[in-house]
Amino acid sequence: MIQWLVFLLFSSLAVVSALGVVLLSNPIYVILALLSVLVSVAGIFFVAGAELVGALQLIIYAVAVTVFYVFVLTAVPWEKALKKDSHYRVEGLLSFPLLLLLYAEMLLVFLVGVSVSPKGQFRELLKEFGNTEVVGGILFSKYFLAFELVSLVLLIGMIGAVIIGRKEAQTYDDRAS
Amino acid sequence: MEGVVFWLILTLVKILVILAIVLGIGAYLTLLERKVAAHIQRRPGPMVVGWHGLLQPLADGLKLITKEDLFPRYGNRFLYNLALVMALVPAALVFAVVPFGPEFELFDVKVKPMLTDVNVGLLLVFAFGSMAVFAIALAGWASNSKYALIGSMRKAGIVVSYEVVITFAVMGPIILAGTLSTYEIVQKQIQQELWYVWLQPLAFVVYMFAMLAETGRVPFDVQEAEAELVTGFTVEYGGMKFGLFPLVEWYIEVLSLSAIAVVLFLGGWSPINIPFLGFVDPLFFLGPFSPFLWFVLKVSLLFLFVLWLHWTLPRYRIDQITETAWKVMLPITLVNIVLTAVFAPLVWE
Numbered sequence: 001m002i003q004w005l006v007f008l009l010f011s012s013l014a015v016v017s018a019l020g021v022v023l024l025s026n027p028i029y030v031i032l033a034l035l036s037v038l039v040s041v042a043g044i045f046f047v048a049g050a051e052l053v054g055a056l057q058l059i060i061y062a063v064a065v066t067v068f069y070v071f072v073l074t075a076v077p078w079e080k081a082l083k084k085d086s087h088y089r090v091e092g093l094l095s096f097p098l099l100l101l102l103y104a105e106m107l108l109v110f111l112v113g114v115s116v117s118p119k120g121q122f123r124e125l126l127k128e129f130g131n132t133e134v135v136g137g138i139l140f141s142k143y144f145l146a147f148e149l150v151s152l153v154l155l156i157g158m159i160g161a162v163i164i165g166r167k168e169a170q171t172y173d174d175r176a177s
Numbered sequence: 178m179e180g181v182v183f184w185l186i187l188t189l190v191k192i193l194v195i196l197a198i199v200l201g202i203g204a205y206l207t208l209l210e211r212k213v214a215a216h217i218q219r220r221p222g223p224m225v226v227g228w229h230g231l232l233q234p235l236a237d238g239l240k241l242i243t244k245e246d247l248f249p250r251y252g253n254r255f256l257y258n259l260a261l262v263m264a265l266v267p268a269a270l271v272f273a274v275v276p277f278g279p280e281f282e283l284f285d286v287k288v289k290p291m292l293t294d295v296n297v298g299l300l301l302v303f304a305f306g307s308m309a310v311f312a313i314a315l316a317g318w319a320s321n322s323k324y325a326l327i328g329s330m331r332k333a334g335i336v337v338s339y340e341v342v343i344t345f346a347v348m349g350p351i352i353l354a355g356t357l358s359t360y361e362i363v364q365k366q367i368q369q370e371l372w373y374v375w376l377q378p379l380a381f382v383v384y385m386f387a388m389l390a391e392t393g394r395v396p397f398d399v400q401e402a403e404a405e406l407v408t409g410f411t412v413e414y415g416g417m418k419f420g421l422f423p424l425v426e427w428y429i430e431v432l433s434l435s436a437i438a439v440v441l442f443l444g445g446w447s448p449i450n451i452p453f454l455g456f457v458d459p460l461f462f463l464g465p466f467s468p469f470l471w472f473v474l475k476v477s478l479l480f481l482f483v484l485w486l487h488w489t490l491p492r493y494r495i496d497q498i499t500e501t502a503w504k505v506m507l508p509i510t511l512v513n514i515v516l517t518a519v520f521a522p523l524v525w526e
Contacts, residue, residue, distance in 0.1 A: 002181065028256060028318065035311070055300035063307040067337060070314045071330075131296055132357055 003047055010043035031069050038062040052131040191292050195272050203428040204234045210427070210484055217488045237420075244416035249321050252413065256319035261418055264312035264425045267305040271433040274298035276360045278446045278469040290469070291360060298359040299347065302437055306391065307340045309430070313400075313410055316422070320413035328409025331495055332400035335390050338502035343387035345510035349373070349380040349517040350441040353524050359437070363445030369524060372450045374442040376524065379513045381442045383506050388434040388483075390498065393426050395487040399495045435479035439472065446472040 017040065020033030038061045045054030139147050208223065208230060215222025223230030248254060273292040280289045295301060310333050317329020350373040351357060354365040366372060374381045390397040400409040411422045444450055446468035448458035460467040493501075 028253075028315075032259075051295055051297045052300075055295075055297040055304060058304035059300055059307070063304055063310070063340075067307070067310050067314075067333075070311060071333065073318075 007044060007047045010040045010047065014040040014044065027073050031066065031073055034069070035062060035066050038066065050131065052135050187286075187288070188292070195292060196269065199269060199272055199429060199432065203424055203432070204238065206428045206432075206480070207237065207424070208234050210487075213481070213484045214488045217485070238417075241417040241420045246418070247413075247415040249413045252321040253319040256315050257413075258418075260312045260316035260319060261421055263315060264309065264422060265429075267308035267312075268425045268429045268433065270305045271302050271430075271437070274301055274359050275433065275436045276363060276440065276445060277472055281465060289360065294358060294360045296356070296358045296361075299351065299357045299362075299437075299441075302359075302433075303340065303344050303347075306343075306430075306434070307336070309391070309426075310336050310340075316414070317410040320410070322413050325410050325412050328400055328412065332393065332410060334495070335393075335397060335399070335498055335502075338499050339387040339390040339506075342502050342506040342510060343384060343391065345507065345514065346380045346383040346387060347441055348510070348514045349377040352514070352517045352521050353377070355525070359440050363440055363447070366444045366450075367447050367456075369453075370450065370455055371452050371524065372442065372444040372447075375450075375452045376520075377442060377513070377517070379509055380517075381438070383510055383513075384438055384442070385482075386501075386506060388431070388438065389486065390502070392430045392434065392483075394431065394483055396490045396493050397498050398487075398492055399498065431480060431483055432476065435476045435483070436472075438479060439475040443475050 014037050017033045017036035021030055021037060024030050024033060038057065042054045042057040042062060045051075045057055211233070212222045212230070223233040226232045226236045248257065274295060275291060276294070277290040280287055282288070313329045313332050313336065317326045317333075320326075350362065353369075353373055353376065354362040356362060356365065389395070393400050411419055414422065439445060448456045448460065448467070448471050450456055458467060460470055463470060
């Protein structure tokens with residue numbers, strides 16, 4: 001009963017804030033709405049008993065990712081934040097079919113995922129070992145290859161960012177001398 | 178149904194007690210800080226209001242609350258006020274997973290003196306700790322002032338760097354304990370008869386550095402930097418709104434991070450430890466109260482250590498601070514994790 005109420009609270013908050021992300025015009029408000037979506041999704045995870053996923057959602061998405069949006073946007077002057085004429089209308093119309101395709105794919109993946117997901121097989125394991133241990137065990141046995149590949153992709157992304165962001169031979173000390 | 182109602186009441190009582198203790202102590206720590214600072218500099222400190230200035234925090238609060246509420250022109254009032262909430266709430270939420278003592282029985286009911294024993298407690302601590310960045314960035318942006326913006330960017334840069342360092346530093350104790358729950362980590366240290374600081378001195382030192390940086394304490398207090406940055410991102414705040422930021426950063430966050438340090442490295446509520454041999458408890462005559470007293474003692478020792486540093490050391494430059502984080506602290510913590518992973522099986526046995 002209480003679980004239902006809390007779930008209702010978080011899910012409606014997530015939906016309302018997601019609307020805010022799309023509809024608000026001030027970019028700082030958009031970031032805050034995004035933050036609210038991510039936090040309420042973390043809340044839904046907690047209600048579902050997936051504490052590890054909820055905490056990771058908070059620490060990775062709500063903090064690490066969103067902070068960088070805030071960093072960029074705090075450099076936006078106050079007057080520019082209220083501009084409304086920068087939307088690409090024609091491009092938006094052109095990309096609409098692709099968007100529908102994307103949604104169809106998401107729906108498909110969701111439905112397929114529901115049909116193949118383990119129905120309560122892990123519940124006993126969860127009771128015995130707790131969230132973190134079960135996730136770690138599965139990650140490092142069944143999905144080990146995928147896990148390593150993802151870490152490789154992240155490494156490549158990091159190296160790329162360093163190469164792009166680095167300016168050789170243009171340090172403060174050089175110019176000062 | 179009765180169980181649920183009882184659980185709700187118990188949780189509410191816990192929330193109220195923790196909030197009252199944290200905010201009340203937070204206010205009175207201002208007096209403690211002024212007294213300690215004064216004695217370090219051979220002054221008496223506040224002496225006029227009450228006996229040895231005991232009522233000074235109340236007088237300060239009264240003054241701050243009754244001040245005129247100034248607001249910068251063209252600022253964003255909603256975000257300006259939201260920044261206050263986003264500073265206070267995550268800092269106070271950290272105390273939800275701090276265990277103050279061992280489980281005890283009260284009227285045949287087992288009560289854990291912590292709000293919630295989530296099995297990912299430590300992750301939550303660092304998630305809430307990092308959320309301070311939002312308050313800082315928002316406060317700087319909503320004030321519509323260049324000084325506030327520069328100050329907030331500096332502070333946010335430091336917090337982001339040291340949040341990475343602190344997360345890697347606590348990996349050592351987590352590997353040794355094999356759990357993320359704060360309560361369980363203390364239990365493990367009592368079982369293994371070992372404070373993790375004996376095996377993790379590097380991690381402990383790095384943790385203390387990161388704690389000073391995140392809370393904006395000397396030697397990492399560039400966001401304050403009275404001379405250059407007119408007190409950084411809080412420059413456009415006045416009255417109690419101005420008072421809230423130092424209250425959160427200097428007192429509530431230092432308290433929460435000290436408590437987490439005690440949990441991770443100093444064995445939580447356990448008495449003095451001789452590594453691998455056992456515990457010596459000079460406070461045994463207090464019976465069931467002794468664990469709580471030990472916890473409070475350790476936290477206040479760490480807090481006094483921070484105060485001592487604050488009033489004796491000079492300040493680092495901003496580039497030195499962030500460089501230390503990425504080029505010195507982070508490699509040290511990585512080496513520490515590898516070393517810990519090597520000798521951890523010995524400790525588990």
